Amino acid sequence: MKENLYNYILGIADNSLILGQRLGELCGHGPTLETDIACTNISLDLFGQVRSYFQYAAKIAGDKRTEDDIAMLRKEREYKNVLLVEQPNTNFAYTIGRQFLFDAYHLAFLAELQKSTDLTLSAIANKCIKEVSYHERFSSDWVKRLGDGTEESNQKMQEAINDLWTYTDELFHQTEADKVMVSEGVGVDVTKLKLNYYKRVNDLLQVADLEIPESKYFQKGGKEGVHTEHLGYLLSELQYMQRAYPNMEW
């Protein structure tokens, strides 16, 4: 089995899986009917992307595991998502802040992944990028609305950005699998996305009348499986059915 490629795919897929699960929590709870549907639509987009990645990963693994096994039956330390996407829906500003900080990265990442020498990955990226362009449009629009809205909405949006900022740097860290995949022309060199990412994010924060956080202290670990306390709770909900009723089918 191509261990590095397998791990590389999981690293991409887990971000979408965990963020999709977070957004799915808003089903029936969104602040308005319209935003509720918008957030769960994004969630479903992400789950659709996740299926393509995990189907490919299952093929590479070449054992009896299916896409569902890979998605649902790993332990917490085996999930490779960045810390940003597992952060909770503290309030709508956090949901939107998390979404924008991820979308801006996701969009730039997929644009590069389209150039991958791995044709399956480049085809998946090609399909996903339209969806993610809309996600970024939706989330950046809401950052502007909340930042440049009322005094209260500005304060809440600022608080969310300040709190989530510490998780942004990890997006540009490379794992061992990343480095090997980059050298083979399969993977995206995320370190090269960093400059434009912060430019895009800072520009938007300025338009949205928000301060750019100055903190230089960043959290990391998600890509290596070391997560914040929030992931365990999320996984227990995500995995409940398969754990309680093994091999259950819908």
Add this chain to the structure above:
Amino acid sequence: MSNKKNWPLWEIFVRSKNGLEHRHFGSLHAADSEMALENARDVYTRRSEGVSIWVVESNNITASNPDNNGELFEPAHDKVYRHPTFYELPDDVKHM
């Protein structure tokens, strides 16, 4: 979001495919026309129902008053001669 009740109502028109006209699909709340478009995209076209969306703030629609239905619509009820049903069509003419 205590202001959500203040968001105006928008009427949503969707063209289901090129060549067809926009049809009224429903209404939703949004702060402005751009948000109304995005909301309409998510609420009404997520199962690929459309290729084009129009949004109109409901305030801008002038509607007929149901109290006037008598004078507006009833006079048409007994004017069957306004329907083109009195022509004999030759057998060769199809699709009429």
